[in-house]
Amino acid sequence: MVDSGSSDGTDELAAQYGAKVFRIPPAIFDHGETRNYAAEQSTGDLLLFTVHDAIPADPEVFYRMASLLLSEPKMAALSVRQVPRSDADLFACWQTAGHYEYVGGDTRLGEIDHPDELARMPPQEVRRLAGLDNVCSLHRRAAWEKIRFRRMGFAEDLDYGIRCLQNGYKIGFHMKTGVVHSHNRPARYHLSKYYTDKVTLLEIFSSRESSLKIWQQRGVDSASQLFSSVRNLYHAIVNFPLDYSLESAEQYDAVILLKQLSGYLAGYKANGSFSGEGDITLDEFFRAAEQIFPTDCANSRNGVGTLLIALLQGMPAFFENKRSLVTGAEFLTFAYKLYAMVAGSELGDYYGCHLQQGSVPEDLDRLHMFLRSGILR
Amino acid sequence: MKILYACHQFFPEYYTGTERYTLDLARQMQKMGHEAVVLTYVHRSADGLRPTPIDSILEKKFSYDSVPVIGWRHRFLPPRAEENLYFRLRDDAIKQAFFHLLDERGFDVVHCTHPMRVAPALEAAKERGLPVVLHLTDYWLVCPRATLLRPGNVLCEGPAKGKNCLKYCYREAWPDQILDRYHHALECLEMADTVISPSLFLIEVFKKAGVNTDNFIHHPHGFDYHRVTRHRKENRTNKVTFGFLGTLLPHKGVDLLLDAFRKVQSNNIELKIFGGYFYESAYYQKLLQLAEGDERIAFCGEYDFEEVGGIMDDLDVIVVPSLWYENAPLVISSAHAFGIPVIAANLGGMAEMVSDGAHVATFPAGDVAGLAKKIRSVATNPTVLQTLKKAIAPPPRIEGDALNMESLYAELRDKERTLF
Numbered sequence: 063m064v065d066s067g068s069s070d071g072t073d074e075l076a077a078q079y080g081a082k083v084f085r086i087p088p089a090i091f092d093h094g095e096t097r098n099y100a101a102e103q104s105t106g107d108l109l110l111f112t113v114h115d116a117i118p119a120d121p122e123v124f125y126r127m128a129s130l131l132l133s134e135p136k137m138a139a140l141s142v143r144q145v146p147r148s149d150a151d152l153f154a155c156w157q158t159a160g161h162y163e164y165v166g167g168d169t170r171l172g173e174i175d176h177p178d179e180l181a182r183m184p185p186q187e188v189r190r191l192a193g194l195d196n197v198c199s200l201h202r203r204a205a206w207e208k209i210r211f212r213r214m215g216f217a218e219d220l221d222y223g224i225r226c227l228q229n230g231y232k233i234g235f236h237m238k239t240g241v242v243h244s245h246n247r248p249a250r251y252h253l254s255k256y257y258t259d260k261v262t263l264l265e266i267f268s269s270r271e272s273s274l275k276i277w278q279q280r281g282v283d284s285a286s287q288l289f290s291s292v293r294n295l296y297h298a299i300v301n302f303p304l305d306y307s308l309e310s311a312e313q314y315d316a317v318i319l320l321k322q323l324s325g326y327l328a329g330y331k332a333n334g335s336f337s338g339e340g341d342i343t344l345d346e347f348f349r350a351a352e353q354i355f356p357t358d359c360a361n362s363r364n365g366v367g368t369l370l371i372a373l374l375q376g377m378p379a380f381f382e383n384k385r386s387l388v389t390g391a392e393f394l395t396f397a398y399k400l401y402a403m404v405a406g407s408e409l410g411d412y413y414g415c416h417l418q419q420g421s422v423p424e425d426l427d428r429l430h431m432f433l434r435s436g437i438l439r
Numbered sequence: 440m441k442i443l444y445a446c447h448q449f450f451p452e453y454y455t456g457t458e459r460y461t462l463d464l465a466r467q468m469q470k471m472g473h474e475a476v477v478l479t480y481v482h483r484s485a486d487g488l489r490p491t492p493i494d495s496i497l498e499k500k501f502s503y504d505s506v507p508v509i510g511w512r513h514r515f516l517p518p519r520a521e522e523n524l525y526f527r528l529r530d531d532a533i534k535q536a537f538f539h540l541l542d543e544r545g546f547d548v549v550h551c552t553h554p555m556r557v558a559p560a561l562e563a564a565k566e567r568g569l570p571v572v573l574h575l576t577d578y579w580l581v582c583p584r585a586t587l588l589r590p591g592n593v594l595c596e597g598p599a600k601g602k603n604c605l606k607y608c609y610r611e612a613w614p615d616q617i618l619d620r621y622h623h624a625l626e627c628l629e630m631a632d633t634v635i636s637p638s639l640f641l642i643e644v645f646k647k648a649g650v651n652t653d654n655f656i657h658h659p660h661g662f663d664y665h666r667v668t669r670h671r672k673e674n675r676t677n678k679v680t681f682g683f684l685g686t687l688l689p690h691k692g693v694d695l696l697l698d699a700f701r702k703v704q705s706n707n708i709e710l711k712i713f714g715g716y717f718y719e720s721a722y723y724q725k726l727l728q729l730a731e732g733d734e735r736i737a738f739c740g741e742y743d744f745e746e747v748g749g750i751m752d753d754l755d756v757i758v759v760p761s762l763w764y765e766n767a768p769l770v771i772s773s774a775h776a777f778g779i780p781v782i783a784a785n786l787g788g789m790a791e792m793v794s795d796g797a798h799v800a801t802f803p804a805g806d807v808a809g810l811a812k813k814i815r816s817v818a819t820n821p822t823v824l825q826t827l828k829k830a831i832a833p834p835p836r837i838e839g840d841a842l843n844m845e846s847l848y849a850e851l852r853d854k855e856r857t858l859f
Contacts (some may be wrong), residue, residue, distance in 0.1 A: 117836065118839075119836065119838050119839035120841045120843070121839075145836065145838045145839075145841070145842055146470045146471060146838070148463070148466070148470070148663045148664065148665045148836075148838055149665035150470050155469075155470045155471075155472070158471075158472070159471070159472030162472070163472075238842075239842070240842055242836060242838040242839070250744050259832075294844055305719060313502050313505070318476045344816065382613065385469060385505060387502045387505060387507070388505070388811070414559060425654050
């Protein structure tokens with residue numbers, strides 16, 4: 063076990079159960095390099111990577127993974143399904159369901175005929191074929207010795223999967239078994255998480271979908287202008303006039319609430335009034351961010367709100383089929399997290415486009431450092 | 440996937456282990472991205488019932504803990520409703536209502552977690568070409584009393600195709616109905632693509648009752664661990680606290696526990712009894728008399744399952760002294776999930792769940808002296824408690840259970856699709 067700074071006795075407990083514990087300072091943790099380090103300490107032909115809070119959903123999960131991996135000599139690695147915890151919140155469930163709808167929730171084998179093939183594929187197909195998941199993955203040592211993880215703050219598994227395919231290996235997905243793993247993270251975490259996700263994916267997929275030119279076409283000429291829009295959109299949600307109680311356990315029709323919120327956002331005009339009491343973690347973020355982008359309510363029409371509205375409008379099918387009734391508090395918490403996802407992704411895209419051009423403005427760079435500090439490891 | 444869970448009764452009217460499992464499974468399936476609806480029978484309250492396209496059936500729709508629930512009830516309850524609805528397996532009006540529901544909502548699978556009052560779901564689903572999963576949580580299909588316990592709390596060896604039911608429980612009344620019921624039960628069991636039993640014992644009971652168990656699988660109930668936190672109370676004494684959690688009814692053997700506990704003259708033990716007595720006030724009075732004058736015993740009243748964490752924090756050992764073949768009691772899986780050892784009667788599914796290889800955790804059912812001996816050994820020898828703790832086999836997680844169910848449903852659905 064590689065422990066990067068547990069303070070709750072996890073390392074001692076693991077040692078008591080016979081694990082070899084390798085301690086590293088939290089500051090040097092890296093999703094790619096730390097896994098390489100762990101693999102270097104081991105001797106087996108198969109390498110299983112998992113995380114501290116993933117619990118086998120099936121007592122035979124590792125056996126079933128090994129059986130499948132060993133059945134296909136060209137398979138470099140395979141990962142299994144993540145099952146949301148029984149206390150997963152609405153956003154966590156939506157995320158997991160959405161992820162598998164995007165990349166596929168079927169047991170499959172990702173492979174390509176030619177190394178250049180991936181470069182021509184849409185990102186969704188690349189993730190479907192190569193989107194290894196290190197929350198629980200099993201690797202052939204021989205393949206790892208050749209490919210190894212790269213130093214990456216995020217998505218080291220996808221990067222590894224892509225290079226495996228490019229080197230003639232296959233990647234497996236065993237979706238009939240899995241691990242219990244999900245997080246009820248605060249909205250602020252999702253802001254940073256989706257920011258980092260977007261920056262990393264832009265690095266991996268180059269500029270297949272984004273460029274500064276597109277941002278200019280959207281009417282965004284500066285980081286402060288984009289940030290102002292992101293902040294205004296947050297203010298809009300905070301000012302959303304609720305006709306339901308946040309305290310009550312009473313349940314409301316989720317589809318009606320979605321329509322109300324998207325209709326309200328579509329007609330919202332920033333007027334500078336802001337109570338400052340929305341989601342506590344986002345309130346803190348925006349207060350702290352004033353040091354980089356002083357408050358101003360200039361509203362540019364750049365589509366940040368449109369993206370969120372489009373997401374809300376696309377959701378009735380999900381709610382109708384899965385959770386038709388929600389409490390008021392559940393819905394608002396979901397809305398804040400969804401907002402954080404959109405805002406983080408947009409800011410990440412903007413930063414990533416600047417990075418690709420080789421020049422990042424000073425204020426955007428400061429925001430980058432600030433947002434990266436919010437992601438948990 | 441669209442899943443219909445059919446359950447004989449449900450929250451908020453009823454809240455025993457079967458309802459709890461149905462709710463936890465439906466919630467988890469929702470969390471995994473599936474549509475899960477519970478269909479139940481509501482016979483206690485007529486509030487909010489509305490007409491349905493089936494003239495003789497009324498319904499109400501509500502949600503419980505985020506799970507959509509449809510409750511049905513006959514417009515006119517049959518004569519001797521309690522007895523009749525508790526007993527019969529066939530009901531044409533309910534079957535027609537199922538046809539309508541299945542056609543309207545397009546479910547992919549029907550999973551019946553208890554067939555009482557909703558058994559026609561099996562036939563309707565089969566006729567519509569849908570996969571059917573049947574869960575057995577007690578013996579009701581082969582024993583109309585559900586417990587395999589004859590009057591006078593005598594254990595029954597099985598229905599003998601209904602002949603034992605007639606002889607011991609129905610005093611030769613309803614001969615045709617009893618014998619027909621047995622055959623209807625066999626038909627129900629055959630209609631299910633898969634019959635799930637949480638205990639091996641139950642499978643054996645059904646086999647002995649003449650049931651073909653080829654489509655049976657053994658699959659222990661998943662437990663929702665989000666309730667599990669363990670914070671020992673700081674103000675606890677050094678005493679060993681024994682607990683009983685359950686309904687205070689004669690077949691639960693609470694009187695036996697009190698008798699046994701009082702036989703152990705030790706000041707370092709105490710007994711806390713949690714649960715309500717429903718209609719059995721005479722039995723409750725008997726229990727109070729048995730405990731009278733013993734300050735080590737406390738009756739703590741009814742409890743809500745959501746409070747179980749707080750209750751477990753205060754207990755060292757749980758005793759399950761039932762006199763019937765309990766199948767997979769929620770109290771044992773809860774205790775084990777919380778890391779609390781259980782001493783149980785050596786009967787049915789209970790014995791399976793607390794099996795420790797050395798029989799430290801079990802005593803002969805109904806044996807007061809045997810139970811007293813177990814209590815005494817825990818009170819006088821601290822290593823016994825440690826031994827019991829080491830033997831705990833925590834129940835599987837509800838998330839893993841749901842993942843298995845998802846695979847099962849998909850497998851059955853794909854099989855049905857090739858047939859139709």
